[in-house]
Amino acid sequence: MLSIEKVTKRYDGHTAVDDLSLVIEPGGVFGLLGPNGAGKTTIIRMVMNIIEPDEGRISIFGEPLSEKMKEKVGYLPEERGMYRKMKVLEHLVFLGEIKGISSSVAHERSRKWLEKVGLSEWRDKTVESLSKGMQQKIQFISTVLHEPQLVILDEPFSGLDPINTEMLKDIITDMKDAGKTVVLSTHMMDQVEKLCGRICLINKGKKILEGGLSDIKMKMSKNVVSIRFSGDRRHLETWPEVEKVVDFGQDLSITLKGGADPNGILRHALDNGRVERFEIGEMSLHDIFIAKVKEKGGEIDEEDVQGR
Amino acid sequence: MKKMFKVVKREYLERVKKKSFLIGTILGPALMAVLIFAPMLFMKYTPETRTRIAVIDMTGAGIFGRLQAALTDTLADGTPKYELRKVDVAGGDLAGTKNELNYEIESDVLEGYIVLPEDVIEKGEANFYGKRLGNIKTMERFESALDNTVIGIRLEIEGIDDASVEKLTKGLKVEVIQVKEGKEETGKGFDSMFMSSFMFVMMLYMTILMWGIAVQRSIIEEKNNRVIEVMLSSLRPIDLLAGKILGVGAVGLTQYLIWAVFGVVLALYGMSMGGPVAEVAASLSIGTMAFFVAYYLLGFLFYATLFAGIGSVCNTDQEAQQLQQPIVLCLVFTILVPMMIIQNPDSMFATVISLIPFFTPIVMFMRINILTPPVWQIVLSFLIMIGSIYAAALLSAKIFRIGILMYGKRPDLREMIKWMRRA
Numbered sequence: 035m036l037s038i039e040k041v042t043k044r045y046d047g048h049t050a051v052d053d054l055s056l057v058i059e060p061g062g063v064f065g066l067l068g069p070n071g072a073g074k075t076t077i078i079r080m081v082m083n084i085i086e087p088d089e090g091r092i093s094i095f096g097e098p099l100s101e102k103m104k105e106k107v108g109y110l111p112e113e114r115g116m117y118r119k120m121k122v123l124e125h126l127v128f129l130g131e132i133k134g135i136s137s138s139v140a141h142e143r144s145r146k147w148l149e150k151v152g153l154s155e156w157r158d159k160t161v162e163s164l165s166k167g168m169q170q171k172i173q174f175i176s177t178v179l180h181e182p183q184l185v186i187l188d189e190p191f192s193g194l195d196p197i198n199t200e201m202l203k204d205i206i207t208d209m210k211d212a213g214k215t216v217v218l219s220t221h222m223m224d225q226v227e228k229l230c231g232r233i234c235l236i237n238k239g240k241k242i243l244e245g246g247l248s249d250i251k252m253k254m255s256k257n258v259v260s261i262r263f264s265g266d267r268r269h270l271e272t273w274p275e276v277e278k279v280v281d282f283g284q285d286l287s288i289t290l291k292g293g294a295d296p297n298g299i300l301r302h303a304l305d306n307g308r309v310e311r312f313e314i315g316e317m318s319l320h321d322i323f324i325a326k327v328k329e330k331g332g333e334i335d336e337e338d339v340q341g342r
Numbered sequence: 343m344k345k346m347f348k349v350v351k352r353e354y355l356e357r358v359k360k361k362s363f364l365i366g367t368i369l370g371p372a373l374m375a376v377l378i379f380a381p382m383l384f385m386k387y388t389p390e391t392r393t394r395i396a397v398i399d400m401t402g403a404g405i406f407g408r409l410q411a412a413l414t415d416t417l418a419d420g421t422p423k424y425e426l427r428k429v430d431v432a433g434g435d436l437a438g439t440k441n442e443l444n445y446e447i448e449s450d451v452l453e454g455y456i457v458l459p460e461d462v463i464e465k466g467e468a469n470f471y472g473k474r475l476g477n478i479k480t481m482e483r484f485e486s487a488l489d490n491t492v493i494g495i496r497l498e499i500e501g502i503d504d505a506s507v508e509k510l511t512k513g514l515k516v517e518v519i520q521v522k523e524g525k526e527e528t529g530k531g532f533d534s535m536f537m538s539s540f541m542f543v544m545m546l547y548m549t550i551l552m553w554g555i556a557v558q559r560s561i562i563e564e565k566n567n568r569v570i571e572v573m574l575s576s577l578r579p580i581d582l583l584a585g586k587i588l589g590v591g592a593v594g595l596t597q598y599l600i601w602a603v604f605g606v607v608l609a610l611y612g613m614s615m616g617g618p619v620a621e622v623a624a625s626l627s628i629g630t631m632a633f634f635v636a637y638y639l640l641g642f643l644f645y646a647t648l649f650a651g652i653g654s655v656c657n658t659d660q661e662a663q664q665l666q667q668p669i670v671l672c673l674v675f676t677i678l679v680p681m682m683i684i685q686n687p688d689s690m691f692a693t694v695i696s697l698i699p700f701f702t703p704i705v706m707f708m709r710i711n712i713l714t715p716p717v718w719q720i721v722l723s724f725l726i727m728i729g730s731i732y733a734a735a736l737l738s739a740k741i742f743r744i745g746i747l748m749y750g751k752r753p754d755l756r757e758m759i760k761w762m763r764r765a
């Protein structure tokens with residue numbers, strides 16, 4: 035679907051994207067994650083053929099980038115903008131038309147979408163007379179009006195009210211169910227955790243980690259469990275696969291030795307007392323990101339990484 | 343191409359639908375008409391007044407009498423236009439007499455006085471004193487009457503009799519008839535031709551500047567409201583740039599069309615009315631109009647492309663105003679030269695100026711309007727403009743491509759040159 039090969043982009047003095055390769059398969063939601071300034075927007079702009087890479091190649095649908103291809107992609111830029119003096123319906127139709135769909139099709143789909151988001155009676159009002167939340171809705175519609183196979187959303191949740199956040203999540207899920215490919219770029223890693231099937235973590239223009247979200251979580255998380263246990267905790271502390279136990283009062287956090295199966299300690303606990311709560315601890319994406327960056331000896335600007 | 347025309351359509355409709363467009367289109371020419379015709383009408387209909395002039399004749403050759411006999415012009419009500427008064431120098435005190443007359447001028451009893459020294463016949467020099475230089479025509483008439491009188495006296499001294507003097511000093515009246523496209527055009531003075539040329543020059547200047555800046559502002563506005571990235575994800579930067587320029591240019595043409603309709607109505611009305619309006623109206627021809635539109639398009643495309651380049655590197659109108667200054671000055675220069683061009687439309691200066699792209703649209707149009715230059719020069723001016731527009735578009739497109747996504751600090755000239763080389 036989308037393939038980025040050894041792409042580098044330099045701006046005066048600094049390298050925004052550094053020898054980055056990435057393949058996104060068709061279908062599903064792909065998360066392009068990283069702190070502010072990691073190079074996500076630069077990557078997306080290169081994919082949209084708005085700026086050119088200094089080195090490397092990008093192809094979409096197996097073809098090199100071209101103007102025609104822009105019609106098959108929907109793009110919601112981080113910086114939202116609309117023609118404020120235009121009427122809502124006119125605006126949608128115009129953006130549809132420059133994406134290559136005919137005026138009549140654009141009219142028909144715009145009407146349907148406006149109805150769907152409850153803005154039908156606003157269609158002849160100017161964009162500037164709409165509230166910010168309404169404008170955001172119009173902007174989403176314009177991103178998908180031409181029914182693209184690939185949708186790229188750059189920081190889609192920033193500045194959204196809770197209602198629109200939910201609506202956008204629904205739209206993303208609908209698109210995924212319809213077999214479309216969605217690329218989500220954001221620095222709010224934990225917010226998109228539940229949406230993404232695959233992710234790529236980026237820091238300072240370089241790829242830190244790529245893969246299926248569940249695989250990554252499994253690899254990174256399975257050696258910590260949290261347990262609420264009534265019985266003698268010494269039974270747990272002396273269990274050979276346990277490395278360390280931290281008592282939080284009600285719950286115990288147990289770090290297992292490498293390669294240990296969390297089910298082993300659960301069985302052992304059930305044999306020696308009563309288990310009220312048991313959870314295989316998941317590291318949040320935010321924690322994974324920090325762990326990985328540190329592992330590679332990189333630096334993190336903690337302010338730019340927002341986990342929760 | 344198809345997408346570019348969608349942009350053209352959007353830009354065009356957005357502007358034409360605005361109320362301010364309609365108001366500006368109607369008020370603009372109305373204001374201009376007032377500016378141009380009001381002084382003409384004012385001059386024409388200002389009633390002439392009596393002019394009182396004192397003459398200090400120190401020659402004793404009877405100049406005063408002859409002058410009085412020559413200046414028999416009358417005002418509309420039949421009373422004499424010139425009221426001459428002979429003043430003698432009392433006791434040889436010229437300074438004292440002049441003082442008295444100066445006082446009279448100050449208290450508006452007198453418009454002015456002339457001192458004819460004893461040797462005025464030989465030397466031909468005299469001084470006129472007055473508070474206001476006054477009506478040029480009135481002064482000219484007075485001067486020529488005096489001139490004729492002095493020449494007459496000289497001839498008499500040489501022994502030529504009265505009757506012969508009149509015959510010999512009879513002036514020559516030249517009526518100017520312009521030959522245009524091989525045809526004589528009578529009844530069309532150079533005055534009205536200058537008026538119509540100047541009116542068109544002002545219109546070219548105003549529309550090129552106004553719509554050129556409109557392109558620049560619209561780019562800055564789109565940069566600021568961030569819609570530009572949405573656009574670029576759908577079409578090429580060059581399509582957006584060209585669409586904007588052509589869309590705005592079409593608005594200018596629409597404005598002309600509206601003016602042309604008004605103009606035809608006004609011309610028909612004006613011709614029936616007579617006077618200066620009719621003269622200007624009569625000086626219009628299809629050819630003039632065609633050149634006018636052609637040079638508007640060339641001038642607009644050239645300047646708008648440059649303004650677009652400037653707009654794409656600026657974040658605010660204020661920033662852009664600084665950068666656009668040299669270009670605006672070029673445009674201002676072209677409306678300052680018509681006075682020189684009109685005196686000598688075929689001079690080296692006029693030819694060279696009219697072939698420099700910054701000045702071509704207005705100056706060449708002006709020359710064509712006054713005295714059609716050789717065809718090769720007109721053709722050359724078109725080629726030069728087309729070439730310059732192409733060059734400007736290449737440069738602007740490169741700056742545009744990079745500049746429109748840059749926010750914050752404005753790039754300096756060195757950076758911009760780097761972009762031009764790189765892109």
